[in-house]
Amino acid sequence: MTVRMRALCAVVLGLVPLVAAGAGAAPAPRDLVADVERARAQRRIDVPGVSADVVIGLSSPSWQGTGTCQGRLVARRPGKLRLQGYAAVLTVFDAGTDGERFWVYIPALDRAIVGAAGEESLLVALPILPGEIVAALFGEPYGAPEGGLRAMTVDGKPGVAWTLPDSQEVRARYRSGPTLIERAELWRGETRVARLDYHDYRKRKGVWWPTRIDFDWPATQSHLSLTFDTVAFDEAIPATTFQFTAPEGVTVVSPDAAVAQ
Numbered sequence: 001m002t003v004r005m006r007a008l009c010a011v012v013l014g015l016v017p018l019v020a021a022g023a024g025a026a027p028a029p030r031d032l033v034a035d036v037e038r039a040r041a042q043r044r045i046d047v048p049g050v051s052a053d054v055v056i057g058l059s060s061p062s063w064q065g066t067g068t069c070q071g072r073l074v075a076r077r078p079g080k081l082r083l084q085g086y087a088a089v090l091t092v093f094d095a096g097t098d099g100e101r102f103w104v105y106i107p108a109l110d111r112a113i114v115g116a117a118g119e120e121s122l123l124v125a126l127p128i129l130p131g132e133i134v135a136a137l138f139g140e141p142y143g144a145p146e147g148g149l150r151a152m153t154v155d156g157k158p159g160v161a162w163t164l165p166d167s168q169e170v171r172a173r174y175r176s177g178p179t180l181i182e183r184a185e186l187w188r189g190e191t192r193v194a195r196l197d198y199h200d201y202r203k204r205k206g207v208w209w210p211t212r213i214d215f216d217w218p219a220t221q222s223h224l225s226l227t228f229d230t231v232a233f234d235e236a237i238p239a240t241t242f243q244f245t246a247p248e249g250v251t252v253v254s255p256d257a258a259v260a261q
Helices: 003-024 032-046 130-137 255-260
Strands: 049-059 067-076 080-087 090-097 101-106 111-116 150-154 157-163 169-175 180-188 191-204 207-217 222-233 251-253
Touching: 032 150, 032 157, 032 169, 049 080, 067 130, 080 130, 090 130, 101 130, 130 207, 150 169
Parallel strands: 111 251
Antiparallel strands: 049 067, 049 222, 067 080, 080 090, 090 101, 101 111, 150 157, 157 169, 169 180, 180 191, 191 207, 207 222
């Protein structure tokens, strides 16, 4: 081998470690906060409204409506919801909000609870909270952040957190490719007051949507599950869908009165 060839080989061999290091280097850390913000913005475009046939599971030691029933769900951004549960031809419950008022009507008790949106959080023993349901459906559980999102570890995995206007904190875990929420927890100081789990995403009409959402309130051992059957997005939804008039003979009470009873 000539002197020139030996020099060329030395140069090539010297470059090999650099090429190998570049090829095997770890990818840049994922910017989860930016991914989540982009995913949320896109979901606001993709899902302005949703209607679905669902199976509703309810469990609460202090509520007589525990069990499973068929149901119908309709929601529209930013804060409108109608969720009705049926057993055969009978209505088990009718719950909803137009963003300003909420109601929970239970025909078997001839009773309806009606109040301002946000006051439904007083009904901790009742596993039908319209405000929390509509926020969860649109992928922004427990409401919009007071400030921006921040990175944190959730269940030992990368996640994000944000603070609500009432100073409670939401801690959420996301999956990647695409960025989809898997779990969200609501914390008041060091106490976890609620949890959401999103299961088995499938693409429906071009939109990734969970097969089931589970709502849990540990302090009261209350649980709500929504298992989705047919799902449609951005349908024409009449404004009357989100309005409630109590049937004749039904007792209407405020959230405060309901809690006191």
